[in-house]
Amino acid sequence: MGSFWTAALAIAAKDMKIEWRTKTAFASALVFAVLVLAVFYFARDPTAVGALDIAPGALWVTFTFAAMLGLNRAFMLESENRAMDGLLLAPIPPSAIFVGKFLGNLTFVGVVELVSLPLFILFYDLPIIRQLPALMGVIAMATVAFVAVGTLLSSMVVRTRFAELMLPVLLLPFLIPPIVGAVQLTSRVLSGRPLSDLAGWLKLLASFDIIFVILCFFLFEATLEE
Amino acid sequence: MQRAEPTLKARAVKRQFGHRVVLQDISVEVSGGDFLMLVGHNGAGKTTLIRVLAGLLRPTAGTVQRSGATGMVAHSSMLYDALTARENLAFHGRLHGKNDPALVQRILEQMGLAPHGDRRVATFSRGMVQRLSIGRALLPDPEVLLLDEPLTGLDDAAAGIVREVLQDLKRRGRAVVVATHQLVEVVDLATTVGFLVGGRLAGLEPVAGRDAHAVMARYRELAANG
Numbered sequence: 001m002g003s004f005w006t007a008a009l010a011i012a013a014k015d016m017k018i019e020w021r022t023k024t025a026f027a028s029a030l031v032f033a034v035l036v037l038a039v040f041y042f043a044r045d046p047t048a049v050g051a052l053d054i055a056p057g058a059l060w061v062t063f064t065f066a067a068m069l070g071l072n073r074a075f076m077l078e079s080e081n082r083a084m085d086g087l088l089l090a091p092i093p094p095s096a097i098f099v100g101k102f103l104g105n106l107t108f109v110g111v112v113e114l115v116s117l118p119l120f121i122l123f124y125d126l127p128i129i130r131q132l133p134a135l136m137g138v139i140a141m142a143t144v145a146f147v148a149v150g151t152l153l154s155s156m157v158v159r160t161r162f163a164e165l166m167l168p169v170l171l172l173p174f175l176i177p178p179i180v181g182a183v184q185l186t187s188r189v190l191s192g193r194p195l196s197d198l199a200g201w202l203k204l205l206a207s208f209d210i211i212f213v214i215l216c217f218f219l220f221e222a223t224l225e226e
Numbered sequence: 227m228q229r230a231e232p233t234l235k236a237r238a239v240k241r242q243f244g245h246r247v248v249l250q251d252i253s254v255e256v257s258g259g260d261f262l263m264l265v266g267h268n269g270a271g272k273t274t275l276i277r278v279l280a281g282l283l284r285p286t287a288g289t290v291q292r293s294g295a296t297g298m299v300a301h302s303s304m305l306y307d308a309l310t311a312r313e314n315l316a317f318h319g320r321l322h323g324k325n326d327p328a329l330v331q332r333i334l335e336q337m338g339l340a341p342h343g344d345r346r347v348a349t350f351s352r353g354m355v356q357r358l359s360i361g362r363a364l365l366p367d368p369e370v371l372l373l374d375e376p377l378t379g380l381d382d383a384a385a386g387i388v389r390e391v392l393q394d395l396k397r398r399g400r401a402v403v404v405a406t407h408q409l410v411e412v413v414d415l416a417t418t419v420g421f422l423v424g425g426r427l428a429g430l431e432p433v434a435g436r437d438a439h440a441v442m443a444r445y446r447e448l449a450a451n452g
Contacts, residue, residue: 003323006325007320007321010320017308018308021308022308080307081302082300082304083305086304086318086362090321
């Protein structure tokens with residue numbers, strides 16, 4: 001068990017170190033996030049559409065597509081110089097590779113979200129200081145689900161010719177349930193609804209987290225076979 | 227004298243990709259101190275055999291058994307360009323349960339890369355990358371080291387370092403399997419030569435003092451007989 005976590009944390013730390021050094025995915029994800037938020041902001045007619053009506057959708061479109069840039073990059077790192085072979089030759093279970101990649105991706109997406117969130121609040125002029133902890137909780141729950149599926153699918157598509165195009169095509173159908181839940185919850189949180197109004201969607205989102213993480217953990221090894 | 231238990235044992239290995247059979251009925255075993263040189267034209271199946279023996283490819287039929295740690299050097303370096311040589315070795319060391327900066331330093335020195343330890347791999351020449359890749363494979367102190375064209379792109383000095391490493395492994399009773407076209411460089415180290423013809427092991431013979439020309443003459447003879 002010790003070597004499992006040592007390996008998983010080493011892989012996550014290595015991915016973060018490379019991203020910190022190159023900033024390739026982070027810069028693209030952040031620029032993308034700002035652009036999408038700006039487009040949604042300028043596309044809205046404030047006299048016809050209220051900020052609260054469009055903000056949840058805008059937030060999750062931004063997060064989902066910005067995150068995909070990072071998820072795509074995660075296994076590209078391992079295909080350069082066939083570094084994945086080096087991981088597979090190590091005496092560690094394949095699931096440790098999945099957990100390491102998952103943690104690395106989670107950190108990456110988390111940072112992108114943390115940087116984009118103030119911009120989102122600024123663009124939509126939302127007085128959400130009181131709702132901020134609840135909103136961050138919803139974001140964290142939805143992020144876990146889509147990063148788990150994204151990590152699994154990213155390892156599947158990395159050997160295909162059009163990996164960067166394939167990931168969104170495969171990933172988006174899986175993301176519909178958690179993203180719908182996240183949009184519904186975000187809308188309710190921003191409207192200041194009581195917790196009892198959120199319970200159903202929260203349970204659904206928590207179920208997706210558990211199912212997606214466990215399924216992806218066990219399915220990962222099958223994606224490694226050539 | 228009783229022969230030692232094989233470190234690596236392949237029995238009736240077959241590997242196909244789709245309908246294309248790349249390896250057929252390969253049986254080979256190596257023990258500590260053995261040095262097997264695999265000879266074959268391009269497309270004969272050397273790389274696939276090395277990958278099957280390393281456990282990176284599952285045989286379609288047959289079995290491969292390994293005891294102890296396995297190191298592998300392939301065409302691709304399995305290194306991360308954005309990390310330094312030291313960081314690459316430290317990362318792989320952690321995966322193998324050897325979080326030991328002194329070991330990393332020793333390997334950098336052994337491979338003649340100590341002055342370049344803190345340079346990013348992206349700035350290395352092909353020869354330096356190849357030496358670092360061999361250093362990476364040595365990290366777990368492997369019982370068997372598998373090398374696929376380890377001398378490609380190396381100048382005389384670098385080839386000399388690699389030869390010293392191989393000699394040292396042999397002296398320390400480790401098993402070595404090398405697939406190479408550069409027979410002149412390793413034939414004097416080899417104890418056994420395997421002739422791969424069209425995915426089959428056409429012959430597995432002791433080197434018995436033969437030089438590279440004699441080995442190639444024997445290969446041509448076996449290839450002509452199909």
